[in-house]
Amino acid sequence: MQDSVITALEVLIMIGTALWAVQYFVSRRVHAYEKPTSVNMQVENLPKVSIVLPVYRERKQSIEKTLDSVSSQNYPKNLLEVLIVIDKDDVNTFNEALRAAGRFLSSLNIKVITNDNAGRRLKAIAMNTAMKHTSGLIIGFYDADDVFPNDQVLNAVLLMMERGYAAVGTRVYRYRDSVLGGLMYLESIIWYNAIVPFLRTTIKVTPLSGEGLFIRRDAVDFVPHSMAEDALLSFKLASRGYSIGLLDSYVYELAPLNITSFIRQRIRWNKGYAQNLVLLFRQGVQFNYALRVIMLYVFIVLPPALLVGSIIGFILVAYMAIITKAYTIAILYQLALAVIMSEMMVLYLMRDFIHESMNMGEAIVLLPIYWLLLGAVTITSPLVPINNWLKTTR
Incomplete structure (x- = not known):
């Protein structure tokens, strides 16, 4: 019995390590992100673009930061409009947005829209309100505090x-x-440069983010209501046969202010993904696409679940070896060696990503703690009752 428990824990550790290794090697061999072959086109050939900026409880400086990036775009200004949408009862943000917009009225066509349907605070509701007022053939979405290149x-x-x-x-x-x-910076580097290319290549599903997102107006006239509306929108588009691309560019977004805001953000994302799965199956999708979506969820949820399971198992074995003497110290050493070897292998594979954000010494100490926190939040999110857009405090 003891041997089978230890073997099971070691298998969990090996599966988690193998999953990361496969994702890493696949992502390194594909080119998921693209750039257009044309570097310039005649102005008359370009469509009008509407940039939508949903804001809620934001400061003037945060709105200005995004507007500054929009204003610096090399896209023809006569073909660009900006719509800032604010809940009708968010009076402070409305005033802050007016002050922020005032700086850019000479260079941008800016409209400030109020969302009257603010009873249930969902970003998708604000986005849909703004879309009713757009005139562009392509709609782009950003958040406050976003910074991006002038050619995006x-x-x-x-x-x-x-x-x-x-x-x-x-x-x-x-x-x-x-x-x-x-x-969080390291995690986002890994997500976009390893996990997203892996998912796009293997199961042909591309989860989109709500910032730096561009959509053809004729492809969607309604953003689905969800706490993870960006993911649900990408699922809907793909299930209808639309193709989705990834631009070789970036958006820098200010991370949550503190750990409380971070946990609230993750709970919203996790609950939103769970909500999306229910909505997809209620509305009906083809079997082969449903299978791909389920595989996406498995690849996203399985690594943190395996991590938490193996860590809890290790703690129990340590307790039983040191306190109750049910296990020998040698077995504890054996399990500890498996955990350490797994961590070293993953850190080695991640070395290029790590060097972009921190030194290896910090990663060795901090990443296991962060992974455990992510895993714990992921598997406990279903227990948290929320139904609204939990504001990420930045």
């Missing part, structure tokens, strides 16, 4: 025109000058 809008439009994509997303790197911010 042009390259996204050109890529959609060249490849016939209905939607295009990009990398979204979340960063803050703190320990938690550095870990």
